Amino acid sequence: MIRLLWIDDNLDHDLTEKRMALLMEDDIDSHFARNATEAYYRLLNDPFDIVIFDLRLPPGPDDMWNDDFERGERKFGFVLLKTVSEQRKNGRFEHLTNTRFGVFTIEMRDENPDLFLVPIDLPAQNFEMKTNAYGEDDFINFIRKIHRA
Amino acid sequence: MTSLLLFQNPWLSEQWQATAVGIAITYLVFIMGIPALIFQTFIPDSLRSVYNEKFEKTWWQFGLQIILILLLFTLSVPALSNKASEYCHSYSWIVAFFIVVPIIILTWGIIYLKRRFESIRNIEQKLSIRIMDEAIADFSKNKTIDRKIIENMIVLAKELPAGTKRNFFLQECERLLERLLEAPTKIRDTKLIGEILKDVVCLSVTYDRDKFNHENMEKVMDILNLVYHQAYLNGGKEEIGSTYLKTTIANCIKEIAVNAMLKDDLPAVMDAIEKLALIESTHNELYVLGSEALRQDHIQTAVTAAQKLKGKVISSIDKRGIQNSNDKRLFAVWLGLMAKIHQLGGSAQEFAYRQIQLVIEHVSAGQTGEVRALFADSRKHFYQQAEFSTIDAVKSLEQALFPS
Numbered sequence: 001m002i003r004l005l006w007i008d009d010n011l012d013h014d015l016t017e018k019r020m021a022l023l024m025e026d027d028i029d030s031h032f033a034r035n036a037t038e039a040y041y042r043l044l045n046d047p048f049d050i051v052i053f054d055l056r057l058p059p060g061p062d063d064m065w066n067d068d069f070e071r072g073e074r075k076f077g078f079v080l081l082k083t084v085s086e087q088r089k090n091g092r093f094e095h096l097t098n099t100r101f102g103v104f105t106i107e108m109r110d111e112n113p114d115l116f117l118v119p120i121d122l123p124a125q126n127f128e129m130k131t132n133a134y135g136e137d138d139f140i141n142f143i144r145k146i147h148r149a
Numbered sequence: 150m151t152s153l154l155l156f157q158n159p160w161l162s163e164q165w166q167a168t169a170v171g172i173a174i175t176y177l178v179f180i181m182g183i184p185a186l187i188f189q190t191f192i193p194d195s196l197r198s199v200y201n202e203k204f205e206k207t208w209w210q211f212g213l214q215i216i217l218i219l220l221l222f223t224l225s226v227p228a229l230s231n232k233a234s235e236y237c238h239s240y241s242w243i244v245a246f247f248i249v250v251p252i253i254i255l256t257w258g259i260i261y262l263k264r265r266f267e268s269i270r271n272i273e274q275k276l277s278i279r280i281m282d283e284a285i286a287d288f289s290k291n292k293t294i295d296r297k298i299i300e301n302m303i304v305l306a307k308e309l310p311a312g313t314k315r316n317f318f319l320q321e322c323e324r325l326l327e328r329l330l331e332a333p334t335k336i337r338d339t340k341l342i343g344e345i346l347k348d349v350v351c352l353s354v355t356y357d358r359d360k361f362n363h364e365n366m367e368k369v370m371d372i373l374n375l376v377y378h379q380a381y382l383n384g385g386k387e388e389i390g391s392t393y394l395k396t397t398i399a400n401c402i403k404e405i406a407v408n409a410m411l412k413d414d415l416p417a418v419m420d421a422i423e424k425l426a427l428i429e430s431t432h433n434e435l436y437v438l439g440s441e442a443l444r445q446d447h448i449q450t451a452v453t454a455a456q457k458l459k460g461k462v463i464s465s466i467d468k469r470g471i472q473n474s475n476d477k478r479l480f481a482v483w484l485g486l487m488a489k490i491h492q493l494g495g496s497a498q499e500f501a502y503r504q505i506q507l508v509i510e511h512v513s514a515g516q517t518g519e520v521r522a523l524f525a526d527s528r529k530h531f532y533q534q535a536e537f538s539t540i541d542a543v544k545s546l547e548q549a550l551f552p553s
Binding site: 001008011012016019020023024026029030031032036037038042044045060061062063069131 | 182323325367372373374378381416417419420423426427441449453456460465477500503504507
């Protein structure tokens with residue numbers, strides 16, 4: 001069973017079909033979070049095999065993002081991914097040592113060169129761009145591809 | 150000097166005196182009346198009384214203006230003004246009085262009117278900030294919050310208009326809850342936090358179903374989720390598991406989800422199911438939501454609840470196998486919900502059948518006796534709840550799985 005956390009603020013809007021398709025998969029135990037705070041606490045407490053991030057994510061209610069917000073940061077998915085990657089290296093997220101991270105976003109790969117550098121160091125194949133043509137099967141295959149890699 | 154020439158006698162004519170008094174009274178009625186009328190028309194009764202308690206300290210101004218007008222009125226009565234003239238050697242003092250006092254009243258009135266309008270503007274936000282500040286101050290001082298302050302919060306939770314204004318109030322509630330959660334463990338009042346969550350935060354979206362708003366619901370969910378996680382982190386897994394805070398949060402989420410379902414806000418229900426599944430021992434709430442969704446023909450929602458229950462079943466089996474009564478109850482309600490989906494027939498039946506086969510293989514590696522015992526436990530659970538239709542559904546599922 002693949003334990004998946006998908007973090008995206010559009011889960012209730014244009015991604016409902018993908019969300020439902022994931023829930024219908026027999027071998028994927030899907031979990032969802034809508035903002036950076038919710039996702040951070042879930043990652044802090046629960047183990048996952050795969051975590052999929054949206055980059056343009058709202059911060060959510062916790063004050064921990066206030067400094068980034070005041071600096072003008074709006075891509076809290078990126079901030080979260082960076083924070084977790086850094087803290088994972090420092091041993092905070094020990095239960096996520098083998099967790100694979102993926103990015104599923106409306107932005108292009110070239111717009112986010114930092115994703116592929118330390119500390120995030122995202123493998124190129126773990127990045128996928130949201131487009132209208134990207135169907136439910138494609139998304140599930142993307143998750144399986146990350147899991148197999 | 151020009152004004153003095155207007156008067157025929159050493160004293161003001163009666164006509165002029167009456168006009169001055171009349172203008173002052175009319176103006177006073179206008180400046181007091183218009184804001185009061187607006188206040189009365191647009192602000193609900195209960196909010197008005199909280200506002201008056203917290204902000205309305207202007208009656209002394211009204212009183213002083215009345216006294217000035219009464220003085221003018223008194224002096225405009227001929228008998229009294231003649232008497233006054235005996236004590237006043239210069240009539241210009243009396244004339245000046247009749248000119249200056251109405252000017253004071255007019256100027257004062259304009260300032261009063263402006264301030265009054267400003268104070269009525271954004272009254273909801275002002276009240277939210279004031280009440281939460283009071284609550285935080287009271288908690289810092291007395292380590293508790295006075296019941297009167299909580300009652301004011303309840304009034305705001307019920308009466309504020311849905312949307313942005315209510316979200317602002319919820320934001321303030323979040324500020325208060327963060328302060329309560331920051332308190333050291335030995336003085337942290339879990340019961341108080343639970344009370345605010347249930348009686349204020351949750352109530353703000355469940356009190357009036359007609360005012361149900363998705364934006365407000367999302368905010369409430371965020372707050373419940375934040376409190377759960379912060380209590381979980383600060384207090385440890387065991388504390389949250391044993392306190393009533395966890396149950397309060399779960400009940401709030403369930404109640405919100407039921408309201409959202411009745412308003413056909415299915416994304417909100419899905420979100421509620423996701424949050425509920427995070428909390429330990431919430432299988433019963435998930436079952437209730439799944440059953441309610443089936444009753445209202447929201448199949449996707451029911452399937453989501455069933456899959457979340459399946460996730461819990463598999464994770465508890467992986468941890469220790471089905472051993473204690475909590476695990477058995479979890480399995481029983483999941484089976485009950487799957488049996489209801491199975492009853493829908495067609496593809497739903499196939500889906501339910503496949504899911505059960507998957508879990509059964511996981512539970513007992515296919516040992517029929519063990520699985521049938523779990524079916525019996527499930528029937529017993531629903532018998533104790535007098536859910537006879539679910540017992541029948543479980544029975545027919547069992548017969549489909551084990552035809553002999």
